Amino acid sequence: MTWSEYLCFNEHEKIARERVKIKTIITGATIVTMDEQNNVIPDGAIAFEDDRLTYVGAIPEELNQYDRVISAGGKVILPGLINTHGHAAMSLLRGFADDLPLKEWLETKMWPMEARFSNEHVKWGTYLAIVEMLKTGTTCFVDMYDHMDEVGQAVEISGIRGVLCRGAIGLGSQEEQKQKLEEAATFARNWHGAADGRITTMMAPHSPYTCPPAYIARFVDRAEALDLPIHIHMSETKREVEQNVRDYGQRPVAHLEQIGVFNRPTLVAHAVHVNDEEMDVLKNYDVKISHNPGSNLKLGSGIAPVSRMLQKGLDVSLGTDSAASNNNLDMFEEMRLAALIHKGAEQDPLAIPAQTALNMGTRIGAKTVFLSDSIGSLEPGKKADFIILDFEQSHLQPAFDVISHVVYAASGKDVRDVYIDGKQVVSHGVCLTVDEERVMYEANRVIREIM
Numbered sequence: 237m238t239w240s241e242y243l244c245f246n247e248h249e250k251i252a253r254e255r256v257k258i259k260t261i262i263t264g265a266t267i268v269t270m271d272e273q274n275n276v277i278p279d280g281a282i283a284f285e286d287d288r289l290t291y292v293g294a295i296p297e298e299l300n301q302y303d304r305v306i307s308a309g310g311k312v313i314l315p316g317l318i319n320t321h322g323h324a325a326m327s328l329l330r331g332f333a334d335d336l337p338l339k340e341w342l343e344t345k346m347w348p349m350e351a352r353f354s355n356e357h358v359k360w361g362t363y364l365a366i367v368e369m370l371k372t373g374t375t376c377f378v379d380m381y382d383h384m385d386e387v388g389q390a391v392e393i394s395g396i397r398g399v400l401c402r403g404a405i406g407l408g409s410q411e412e413q414k415q416k417l418e419e420a421a422t423f424a425r426n427w428h429g430a431a432d433g434r435i436t437t438m439m440a441p442h443s444p445y446t447c448p449p450a451y452i453a454r455f456v457d458r459a460e461a462l463d464l465p466i467h468i469h470m471s472e473t474k475r476e477v478e479q480n481v482r483d484y485g486q487r488p489v490a491h492l493e494q495i496g497v498f499n500r501p502t503l504v505a506h507a508v509h510v511n512d513e514e515m516d517v518l519k520n521y522d523v524k525i526s527h528n529p530g531s532n533l534k535l536g537s538g539i540a541p542v543s544r545m546l547q548k549g550l551d552v553s554l555g556t557d558s559a560a561s562n563n564n565l566d567m568f569e570e571m572r573l574a575a576l577i578h579k580g581a582e583q584d585p586l587a588i589p590a591q592t593a594l595n596m597g598t599r600i601g602a603k604t605v606f607l608s609d610s611i612g613s614l615e616p617g618k619k620a621d622f623i624i625l626d627f628e629q630s631h632l633q634p635a636f637d638v639i640s641h642v643v644y645a646a647s648g649k650d651v652r653d654v655y656i657d658g659k660q661v662v663s664h665g666v667c668l669t670v671d672e673e674r675v676m677y678e679a680n681r682v683i684r685e686i687m
């Protein structure tokens with residue numbers, strides 16, 4: 237029995253996941269396109285065939301050409317949300333260690349537990365995260381972790397889209413470093429383009445504070461050889477920046493620039509402690525930024541200067557980081573936090589408007605994971621990755637302004653249906669591709685074994 241067979245609910249859903257070239261149109265919903273003009277189409281329609289959107293607009297007069305017509309009155313359709321930084325398997329450690337600063341949290345709590353993780357832990361932890369993400373409207377996620385073949389398989393089976401990388405901490409022996417680098421490169425090469433193209437890969441030295449410069453440089457060389465982007469944590473805490481200056485005489489941005497990291501397309505996570513000059517450097521190299529407001533707040537790391545970054549034209553998207561430092565993977569919450577905390581920090585209610593927060597969770601998200609040609613907005617020709625929200629609920633009425641409700645009033649629990657690559661993966665809030673009950677059972681089993 238293959239995993240696919242084992243995890244699927246039944247024959248019906250297995251068939252539903254297979255490629256079927258039928259023309260489907262969903263009508264009557266409010267379509268939030270997130271195209272360049274941020275067009276919102278009230279009482280609109282969205283059509284797709286196979287994995288691609290074929291039509292987005294007003295309800296066409298002729299519906300005969302479609303094999304399947306789905307009526308979605310009172311619903312809102314959005315592009316799937318894009319979570320641009322995380323460590324999925326760490327969902328096993330949700331609530332295991334709270335209320336600590338990053339250094340203590342990592343060194344005394346996370347790393348000792350993670351050192352005991354086997355393939356099985358990563359498998360079930362990742363499924364746990366994927367089910368949560370799918371049910372809360374995330375259709376594409378970035379994952380930086382270990383045992384990545386398990387993650388690749390979970391992405392393949394669950395139907396989600398993943399931008400995956402084997403994250404390497406280079407604090408061990410030369411031999412250990414070399415092994416991790418080879419693992420990272422092999423994974424990146426083997427899985428790039430896998431799962432019908434739903435998986436892309438990056439090369440990921442964990443951070444400047446866990447990897448010596450020469451080791452980061454080797455990752456850059458490999459990324460160059462494989463023509464892949466780099467993903468790295470950077471300037472998450474003040475302490476990290478000070479340590480970088482102490483150890484290498486430079487702040488992290490100059491340090492990574494000197495190593496040559498930014499010569500590759502790069503996505504940095506956090507960038508909480510970056511000054512004006514550093515933002516200019518990042519902009520010069522078109523470095524992409526994953527802003528993780530929930531995790532940064534919880535670990536007391538600080539508040540990234542996001543509105544300044546946006547003023548400078550940097551692409552800033554949103555990530556949850558892991559459920560161990562968040563403690564959920566609901567991207568609606570990250571959008572809301574992004575829209576709120578900068579207003580408070582800057583005492584400016586215009587700092588990050590709702591529309592900007594939604595851009596960060598969708599269209600800019602796609603840009604920062606180098607997939608803007610295929611996802612991030614609802615436009616003909618793009619992938620049919622979209623989510624349907626039920627707006628006929630008291631907390632979402634009256635619906636004067638859909639964007640406002642999506643960012644300030646909705647949550648992932650309002651997601652009803654999810655489609656990725658034109659295949660339905662969530663229906664009426666139930667994940668079709670993965671057996672959620674079994675995943676919860678196995679996740680509890682494997683983590684309790686090592687507690």
Ligand SMILES: [Zn+2]
Nearest residue numbers: 322469505557
């Ligand atoms: Zn992280």
